[in-house]
Amino acid sequence: NSCKMCKSADERLESFVASKEFDTAFHRTETQKQKCGFGLQGVCCRLCSNGPCRITPKSPKGICGADADTIVGRNFLRAVASGSACYIHVVENTALNLKHVGETKGIIKSEKALNHLAKKLGIEADDKYEKCIKVADAVLNDLYKPRFTKMELVEKIGYGPRVEKWKELGIMPGGAKSEVFDGVVKSSTNLNSDPVDMLMSCLSLGISTGLYGLTLTNLINDIMLGDPVIRMAPVGFRVIDEDYINIMITGHQHSTFTSFQEKLKEEEVVELAKAVGAKGFRLVGCTCVGQDLQLRGEHYQEIFAGHAGNNFTSEAVLSTGAIDMIVSEFNCTIPGLEPIADELKVKMICLDDVAKKKNAEYIYLDRNKYDEIDRKLINEALESYKNRRNEVKIDIPKDHGFEQSLTGVSEKNLKEFLGDSWKPLVDLIANGTIKGVAAIVGCSNMTAGGHDINTVELTKELIKRDIIVLSAGCSTGGLENVGLMSPGAEELAGENLKAVCKQLNIPPVLNFGPCLAIGRLEIVATELAAYLGIDLPQLPLVLSAPQWLEEQALADGAFGLALGLPLHLALPPFITGSKLVTEVLTEGLKDITGGHVIVNPDPKSTADQLEEIIIDRRVKLGLKD
Numbered sequence: 072n073s074c075k076m077c078k079s080a081d082e083r084l085e086s087f088v089a090s091k092e093f094d095t096a097f098h099r100t101e102t103q104k105q106k107c108g109f110g111l112q113g114v115c116c117r118l119c120s121n122g123p124c125r126i127t128p129k130s131p132k133g134i135c136g137a138d139a140d141t142i143v144g145r146n147f148l149r150a151v152a153s154g155s156a157c158y159i160h161v162v163e164n165t166a167l168n169l170k171h172v173g174e175t176k177g178i179i180k181s182e183k184a185l186n187h188l189a190k191k192l193g194i195e196a197d198d199k200y201e202k203c204i205k206v207a208d209a210v211l212n213d214l215y216k217p218r219f220t221k222m223e224l225v226e227k228i229g230y231g232p233r234v235e236k237w238k239e240l241g242i243m244p245g246g247a248k249s250e251v252f253d254g255v256v257k258s259s260t261n262l263n264s265d266p267v268d269m270l271m272s273c274l275s276l277g278i279s280t281g282l283y284g285l286t287l288t289n290l291i292n293d294i295m296l297g298d299p300v301i302r303m304a305p306v307g308f309r310v311i312d313e314d315y316i317n318i319m320i321t322g323h324q325h326s327t328f329t330s331f332q333e334k335l336k337e338e339e340v341v342e343l344a345k346a347v348g349a350k351g352f353r354l355v356g357c358t359c360v361g362q363d364l365q366l367r368g369e370h371y372q373e374i375f376a377g378h379a380g381n382n383f384t385s386e387a388v389l390s391t392g393a394i395d396m397i398v399s400e401f402n403c404t405i406p407g408l409e410p411i412a413d414e415l416k417v418k419m420i421c422l423d424d425v426a427k428k429k430n431a432e433y434i435y436l437d438r439n440k441y442d443e444i445d446r447k448l449i450n451e452a453l454e455s456y457k458n459r460r461n462e463v464k465i466d467i468p469k470d471h472g473f474e475q476s477l478t479g480v481s482e483k484n485l486k487e488f489l490g491d492s493w494k495p496l497v498d499l500i501a502n503g504t505i506k507g508v509a510a511i512v513g514c515s516n517m518t519a520g521g522h523d524i525n526t527v528e529l530t531k532e533l534i535k536r537d538i539i540v541l542s543a544g545c546s547t548g549g550l551e552n553v554g555l556m557s558p559g560a561e562e563l564a565g566e567n568l569k570a571v572c573k574q575l576n577i578p579p580v581l582n583f584g585p586c587l588a589i590g591r592l593e594i595v596a597t598e599l600a601a602y603l604g605i606d607l608p609q610l611p612l613v614l615s616a617p618q619w620l621e622e623q624a625l626a627d628g629a630f631g632l633a634l635g636l637p638l639h640l641a642l643p644p645f646i647t648g649s650k651l652v653t654e655v656l657t658e659g660l661k662d663i664t665g666g667h668v669i670v671n672p673d674p675k676s677t678a679d680q681l682e683e684i685i686i687d688r689r690v691k692l693g694l695k696d
């Protein structure tokens with residue numbers, strides 16, 4: 072392929088993509104190099120037929136009189152509301168799935184997780200199924216409240232000092248769906264013109280996104296899909312085995328697959344695969360749902376091939392020719408997959424109409440018909456395998472990725488690993504062996520230096536400075552595929568962190584899995600803060616979403632800011648056309664929630680900046696520097 076291509080931190084991935092004729096995001100990044108300057112700064116408004124209006128020094132106001140601050144504020148709030156909506160959709164479906172488990176006495180994979188969550192929410196029930204229903208209802212009732220009725224679980228799952236702060240600021244969220252709804256209303260034509268008011272709405276949306284969309288989704292999934300277990304697993308393209316019928320799963324709603332995953336394990340289903348010449352069925356993980364499956368891989372070893380790669384790796388995964396079917400249920404299933412799937416005769420099925428793909432068959436996920444749906448999915452996979460395997464060339468770069476990568480870390484098992492206490496970690500931080508903690512989260516994009524380049528470089532710079540990295544999201548897919556969670560990665564860490572890694576037999580980057588697991592990182596942070604008796608902005612902990620991609624990431628970012636954390640981004644959101652919005656997010660917020668946005672495209676100087684923040688917090692806490 073002679074076209075110019077975007078770079079990746081993952082060189083083997085890059086050479087594999089270059090060896091194929093398919094059009095991918097790596098190629099389209101080159102043809103999309105020319106960006107719209109107005110869009111980039113967030114100062115293009117097309118809310119009404121007088122527009123699109125574009126703000127320039129000579130035309131500082133739109134026809135209606137809206138200035139750059141108002142236009143940027145509206146655009147930003149719209150984006151955060153959309154992002155929040157996506158995550159609220161995920162937690163709503165997850166809670167509905169749990170309710171169904173309760174009502175039908177379905178599979179409860181972890182009663183421990185059920186009791187843990189019920190206790191957290193103050194829910195009691197004699198019977199475990201009734202407990203599922205009550206937990207699900209508590210979540211759903213909150214999601215459906217009107218906006219001026221505050222959600223009840225925020226006080227139960229939010230960190231005490233933070234909840235007080237949010238009350239003081241008047242940003243406690245009302246019903247999560249109503250918050251999204253009114254975010255859209257506020258940002259429509261000729262309604263809200265106050266950018267600060269709109270930014271405060273973003274913080275409320277951040278809180279509901281984070282505590283419900285992220286934290287609760289994980290905790291509910293633990294019940295239905297099993298608790299994460301720390302283990303070594305292979306990662307990258309090497310996990311794909313052409314001897315199996317391979318089903319690639321993409322999306323974010325893992326509990327959608329609960330029944331299907333169990334079904335694939337059944338002996339008679341394996342026999343069906345054998346009858347067409349395969350050894351069985353394998354799910355190939357891609358994007359966040361794959362990360363979530365990898366996290367819980369201990370329970371699904373027979374049917375889980377492993378995690379192949381993140382969002383912008385998915386086209387290359389498909390290009391191997393070894394994937395027989397794609398089942399998607401949410402976002403990060405990029406449209407670029409479609410022509411490749413057509414050419415390679417890969418059947419596409421989607422299980423949620425919010426993510427209907429134009430060449431996919433949509434199956435309505437009727438919770439009372441799991442059996443029928445599972446059978447349909449299995450038959451389609453068998454058919455696809457039979458139809459395509461003789462016609463399509465298979466080329467799997469078996470040297471891609473790593474045989475051993477540490478995965479399965481959660482807020483619960485990390486604490487257990489440390490001896491059922493945060494004390495060992497706090498001690499290491501207190502005596503300066505570990506300088507601090509950086510959460511590297513969010514997506515992968517193609518524009519911050521190239522695919523995963525900023526994420527990988529920044530992570531290397533941080534561990535070199537004895538800052539331990541916890542990761543969640545598609546960034547994790549990039550980090551594991553270049554070996555930062557594999558044995559040997561400790562050699563890249565500073566002397567002190569390296570010694571800790573060797574002693575505990577862990578890599579310097581800990582893999583918490585999908586972007587949803589940002590909610591797990593929040594629990595780690597709050598438990599560390601609670602142990603020390605301090606609020607979150609005092610912790611020597613920084614947050615970075617170096618290669619944030621979507622509106623969802625902006626809603627996650629708003630959560631980080633509401634938590635009072637410093638949030639680094641390699642590329643700014645589309646706000647720079649407004650001095651006011653930019654100033655509030657990068658400076659003003661420090662005096663409001665304690666958080667602030669840091670924009671820096673250079674990994675090395677970003678690491679310096681983040682290290683400085685960590686050292687400053689250490690000094691203020693009176694810790695050894």
Ligand code: SF4
Nearest residue numbers: 116119122124133135
């Ligand atoms: Fe222009 Fe105002 Fe209409 Fe936006 S809402 S397109 S700024 S006139």
Ligand code: FE2
Nearest residue numbers: 359544545586
């Ligand atoms: Fe994600």
